[in-house]
Amino acid sequence: MKKNFRKQWSFAIISFITMLAMVFPSSGAPARGKITGVDSASISGWAWNPEDTNDVQQVELHIFRSGKSEPIKYLHVTADQYREDLAADLKDGWHGFSVKIDWSEFEGSDFKIKAYTVKDDKYYTLGETVSYSKGSSKAVQNAARDTGKSTTKDAANTAAKASGSSSSEASQTASAGSEAGQSLGVFSISGYCNCEKCSGGHKVTYSGKVPQAGHTIAADLSVLPLGSRVRIGSTVYTVEDKGSAIQGHKIDIYYDTHDKAIAHGRTSQEVFLLR
Ligand SMILES: [Zn+2]
Missing domain, CATH: 2.40.40.10 (RlpA-like domain)
Incomplete structure (x- = not known):
């Protein structure tokens, strides 16, 4: 009776840890990067391992309908394309990615995109979640500047408020930390x-x-x-x-x-x- 009770507890604890690992993908990522542009036909960005620039990153993009937690589409792309802005900022330009997407295949108009790098079947979050509305175009240039600090989100919100704009566009673009205007x-x-x-x-x-x-x-x-x-x-x-x-x-x-x-x-x- 006592033994069984302990077994159940250890099972519960292991299940809980597994669940946590699934809900919060590891952030000790070997790669850095982000989504830098979304338009009517493609999603682009970059990913690299600053400690090993020959380590080519496999990127997985998860497309969600806004407000939903189940992806409606998965896209795979290798981050090995040349980008001049990366060449300038990272001193190595060969870490860009761009993947085609046809938004018309989805119902609804508002989406969220999450990027991950995949290594040994583990998922690592790449930058922040990007929102996109059908028909718009979103470009985050000078994109090589680092991302992923939790403070940038607050800064973006403040900046969006300061500029009197509540659009997601403003909060997105301001996340690079520039003056809102x-x-x-x-x-x-x-x-x-x-x-x-x-x-x-x-x-x-x-x-x-x-x-x-x-x-x-x-x-x-x-x-x-x-x-x-x-x-x-x-x-x-x-x-x-x-x-x-x-x-x-x-x-x-x-x-x-x-x-x-x-x-x-x-x-x-x-x-x-x-x-
Ligand atoms: Zn020309």
């Missing part, structure tokens, strides 16, 4: 470079400055005068250029190659003016 609304945003096709061969901007990727944008100077600093996603840009097609609520982001400019496509993103 004042919302100017949603702009139509495209990419350009200094090639003949994009800039007619002009190697310097209208302001006279040499354009820099991750910094220079072209805007309608009657909307955003030269020198204006704006935040798009988590990147702060400075207006240094203009363009004949850039009128009203349009912004052209400078990239250092034509391929990257084209890859930006056309996105609609909220733009925040910084002081």
Whole structure:
């Protein structure tokens, strides 16, 4: 009788520990990284093991309908694609991932995405959960900066409140820790470079400055005068250029190659003016 009782207890304790392990996947992860962009066709991000950069990360993405705890889709992708922003920030660019997704196959409009790295059948959480609404585009640039500190969430909430915006977009983009700024609304945003096709061969901007990727944008100077600093996603840009097609609520982001400019496509993103 006594023995049996003890057995039951040890079973209960083991079950409890197993349950805890399932609910809280190990955070002693060998890899770091995050989801950095979600749009109508793909999810992208990066993952790496800073202690062993040859250790290629297998990433698993779990897609949830907003408010539900059971994933509706699992996607697997290897984080071995080259990204220039990682090359700059991590000194090693070969840890990006991008996977196609067709949101139209799901019912509903609001989703959550969780990323994990999988190693020896163990799951390690990668960055924070990202929310996504059908038809929107979410880009978190300068994404290589570290993630995963619990304080960033509070900071993001505070920042979103401070800017008077309660949208999940604002709390998401502010999570990179940048200044929130004042919302100017949603702009139509495209990419350009200094090639003949994009800039007619002009190697310097209208302001006279040499354009820099991750910094220079072209805007309608009657909307955003030269020198204006704006935040798009988590990147702060400075207006240094203009363009004949850039009128009203349009912004052209400078990239250092034509391929990257084209890859930006056309996105609609909220733009925040910084002081
Ligand atoms: Zn170009």
